[in-house]
Amino acid sequence: MSKKVGKQTVRxxxxxxxxxxxxxxxxxxxxxxxxxxxxxxxxDKFGEKSFEKAECKMFKTAIDGVLTxxxxxxxxxxxxxxxxxLNQIISVSFAMREYESSFLGLYNAxxxxxxxxxxxxxxxxGNFKDNVVCVSGSHFSTAERQYRYPxxxxxxxxxxxxWTATGVGASIMSNSKTDAVCRITHGTTGRVVDLGIKxxxxxxAAMAPAACDTLTQFFEDTGSSPADYDKIFTGDLxxxxxxxLLDLMKDNGYDMTQKLxxxxxxLFKDKQQTFQGGSGxxxxxxxxxxxxxxNFKNGNYKKILLAGTGALxxxxxxxxxxxxxCIAHCLEVCK
Amino acid sequence: MSKKVGKQTVRxxxxxxxxxxxxxxxxxxxxxxxxxxxxxxxxDKFGEKSFEKAECKMFKTAIDGVLTxxxxxxxxxxxxxxxxxLNQIISVSFAMREYESSFLGLYNAxxxxxxxxxxxxxxxxGNFKDNVVCVSGSHFSTAERQYRYPxxxxxxxxxxxxWTATGVGASIMSNSKTDAVCRITHGTTGRVVDLGIKxxxxxxAAMAPAACDTLTQFFEDTGSSPADYDKIFTGDLxxxxxxxLLDLMKDNGYDMTQKLxxxxxxLFKDKQQTFQGGSGxxxxxxxxxxxxxxNFKNGNYKKILLAGTGALxxxxxxxxxxxxxCIAHCLEVCK
Numbered sequence: 001m002s003k004k005v006g007k008q009t010v011r012x013x014x015x016x017x018x019x020x021x022x023x024x025x026x027x028x029x030x031x032x033x034x035x036x037x038x039x040x041x042x043x044d045k046f047g048e049k050s051f052e053k054a055e056c057k058m059f060k061t062a063i064d065g066v067l068t069x070x071x072x073x074x075x076x077x078x079x080x081x082x083x084x085x086l087n088q089i090i091s092v093s094f095a096m097r098e099y100e101s102s103f104l105g106l107y108n109a110x111x112x113x114x115x116x117x118x119x120x121x122x123x124x125x126g127n128f129k130d131n132v133v134c135v136s137g138s139h140f141s142t143a144e145r146q147y148r149y150p151x152x153x154x155x156x157x158x159x160x161x162x163w164t165a166t167g168v169g170a171s172i173m174s175n176s177k178t179d180a181v182c183r184i185t186h187g188t189t190g191r192v193v194d195l196g197i198k199x200x201x202x203x204x205a206a207m208a209p210a211a212c213d214t215l216t217q218f219f220e221d222t223g224s225s226p227a228d229y230d231k232i233f234t235g236d237l238x239x240x241x242x243x244x245l246l247d248l249m250k251d252n253g254y255d256m257t258q259k260l261x262x263x264x265x266x267l268f269k270d271k272q273q274t275f276q277g278g279s280g281x282x283x284x285x286x287x288x289x290x291x292x293x294x295n296f297k298n299g300n301y302k303k304i305l306l307a308g309t310g311a312l313x314x315x316x317x318x319x320x321x322x323x324x325x326c327i328a329h330c331l332e333v334c335k
Numbered sequence: 336m337s338k339k340v341g342k343q344t345v346r347x348x349x350x351x352x353x354x355x356x357x358x359x360x361x362x363x364x365x366x367x368x369x370x371x372x373x374x375x376x377x378x379d380k381f382g383e384k385s386f387e388k389a390e391c392k393m394f395k396t397a398i399d400g401v402l403t404x405x406x407x408x409x410x411x412x413x414x415x416x417x418x419x420x421l422n423q424i425i426s427v428s429f430a431m432r433e434y435e436s437s438f439l440g441l442y443n444a445x446x447x448x449x450x451x452x453x454x455x456x457x458x459x460x461g462n463f464k465d466n467v468v469c470v471s472g473s474h475f476s477t478a479e480r481q482y483r484y485p486x487x488x489x490x491x492x493x494x495x496x497x498w499t500a501t502g503v504g505a506s507i508m509s510n511s512k513t514d515a516v517c518r519i520t521h522g523t524t525g526r527v528v529d530l531g532i533k534x535x536x537x538x539x540a541a542m543a544p545a546a547c548d549t550l551t552q553f554f555e556d557t558g559s560s561p562a563d564y565d566k567i568f569t570g571d572l573x574x575x576x577x578x579x580l581l582d583l584m585k586d587n588g589y590d591m592t593q594k595l596x597x598x599x600x601x602l603f604k605d606k607q608q609t610f611q612g613g614s615g616x617x618x619x620x621x622x623x624x625x626x627x628x629x630n631f632k633n634g635n636y637k638k639i640l641l642a643g644t645g646a647l648x649x650x651x652x653x654x655x656x657x658x659x660x661c662i663a664h665c666l667e668v669c670k
Contacts, residue, residue, distance in 0.1 A: 001462060002462050002465075003461065003462045003463050004413075004462070004463065004464070004465070008413070008437050010463040010464070049655075050655055052651060052652075052655065053655070078339075078343070078524075079524055083442065085423075086649070086651075087422040087423070087649045087650075087651065088420075088422070088442070088444065088647065088648065088649035089442050089647075090647070090648070090649045090651065090652050093527065093647035093660055094647070094652065094657065094660055096526075096527035096647075096660065097527050097529045097660050099526075099527075100526060101526065102343050102523075102524035102525055102526050103443075103524070103525070103526065103527050103662060104441070104443070104450060104453075104454065104524060105441065105442040105443045105450070105647070105662075106439070106440065106441060106442065107418065107423065107424050107440040107441065107442045108438075108439070108440045109423065115439060115440070118439075119439065119454060119457075122454075122457050122458055122461055122463050123457055125461065125463075126338065126457055126460065126461025126462075126463070127336060127337050127338045127339070127461075128338050128339065128345040128457050128460075128461070129339070129345070130337075130339070188437075189413075189414055189437035189438070189439060190437055190438070191431075191434075191435065191436065191437050191438065192428065192431035192432050192434075192438050193432075194432045312423065312424075312425070312428035312429070312431075312440070313423065313425070314421070314422045314423035314425045315422075316387060316421075316422065316425065317387075317425050317429065320384075320385055320387065320388070322429065325428055325429055325431065325432050327438060327440075
């Protein structure tokens, strides 16, 4: 029987999030959600010789962490799915050397965590896999030197810019309904949307139309509205991008003013001078696996949406004068 | 009902490959399979200003080609899945701006086409999507300057090296059994295997153990043996890697001497001086969507295996002294 709902949405009947784990960096600890994370690093080199090796170790630590927290071993995990922002998603790929589980590498930039929840839910709900780990992360210092400038250069940042979050979030997803913290009940895969933004500092403006496209499609497909949800989380639009999304959704007839939270915008305090807030593949992954799951555990949430947003550029495409194609995948998460 | 078969394998009951399309470069046209491809480029710039823009155009051309060949429009495709070798998989991501379908970006290096067939088959067999496009490709000139040296430098190549194939292969996968060229009946997701090879020219030696791990697991999970198949294709081990795999499999009790073909090893003629043969995310994608599908259409094949192989390194990991983690995903394809 078809599990399609409308045009881009699918229904999941048997997908539970068993446990989550969020590892964050020192700057994230000083932010608004510092008390929510399972582990915060004192130093973002994490005892390694390079930031890249530190990022890889963060993936292993977060995966080991969620396994320990749930009382499972890696031999019980059929497949791990995920990605990161580094070229050839090396952080997660190299971490996978440590595990017996099979691996599916994913890349939709900062929307990768939402993508991993969607693909993972298809594997579990379709009875192809019993237990999977969905994982995604990023590291300020590896991203900054890959995408922008050497850290040592001390380049001034644009007021519309965001700060790549350092962290890794990992979830265990299972088809056994017992003891699930929450369930993934619907998922909408996003289309690539590019309205021609070329300012690589202003990712919020580039990504907001993609978030609008997917959220509007989700509401149309399911016949639901923002009022049906406790909260609607976007991944990393930042403060400006969040405002743009509110305006775009209002144009489409959906008022999300009382419901919308952006994982990036909520991550840091104003005095931390991240300007528009956090971004990166860690952003929605660490907020989902700490703050959001904690609110489900505490009974504060019954039903939320998570729309992970991603900007699909590389430094080469910007040098070649291209604009920024973006994407968003949306998940409905229920108690 | 569980669709798991053994440890890492799953069963698919309702997944057909409706049509395939293979676009290849000028050097590939001069190779052993030149007559098999749907379209061969005269010039690998493809009328574009840069090799990267040419690679992106190749993706659009292959996707448009398979849609036309099957008499479908992009509005009938629920989701497109795939990847390429460029940083942040820009070639496929930028091509996706042209289509209404939603997009899931994948990355398992040269194993990405096999990964897209696996994830696509889960989406279709699980009734989440009706029609998907699985697509993967690479371009010699973009890969060479990203992973190795500027082309203008004319660096001498190692005798164990392979030649990144220029091409894109696209398949339409559907849950309607009518008129399918062939069906995907089983899939095995691979684990990351790293035996410590650090010679970045010798990808065949690095990847052969991963192919061995996945193929051995497939035979154990399904209780089948090489004798049950018309042919067993690996993605891009090259001639040396193919020989290593034959030896490794013999150690595990499986004689594949009469069955094994490697898409990379078969692509070029000896006089073309590619040494060990072809490689790249195009390799298995263009051979599957031409030679293999043609043999199913002609009735020559009843049952084959395709094990897509990938080396999960980046140039940065090699500079930092890391070895090469590898992966292989295996699909059983039947008439």
